Amino acid sequence: MKPETLNFFERVYEVAKQIPYGRVTSYGAIAVYLGVERGARMVGYAMNNAHGKDVPAHRVVNRKGLLTGKHHFEGTNLMQQLLESEGVEVVENQIQNFDYVFWNPSDALL
């Protein structure tokens, strides 16, 4: 697999798929890992297109650990349920102990 040949979206998917169980990361972290430090929004944009793929989009939140993309999931709290089923505590769309469950691709895939 040559990431350079993959489309931006596909690269985002590859990173998202590598997020460990029970962990989460941010759009910005993925963007930085992809070399597009200013492309955090593009990551979210890609996630929108990730629907229907094997991409754990529920493990990707904004830098505050807020489930800003929950409205893109079915129902009103599916995203939160998925996270809690993995052991991630979520209250009011806000991930608890965010620093603890946060997974930095640039650090893990170093």
Next chain:
DNA sequence: CTCTTGACTGAGG
């Protein structure tokens, strides 16, 4: 080609 729209982020008040 130009304009709008975001699942974002960092800086400033």
Next chain:
DNA sequence: GCCTCAGCCAAGA
């Protein structure tokens, strides 16, 4: 710590 503003890049109309 919260709110607002502006920059950011890609895709679609």
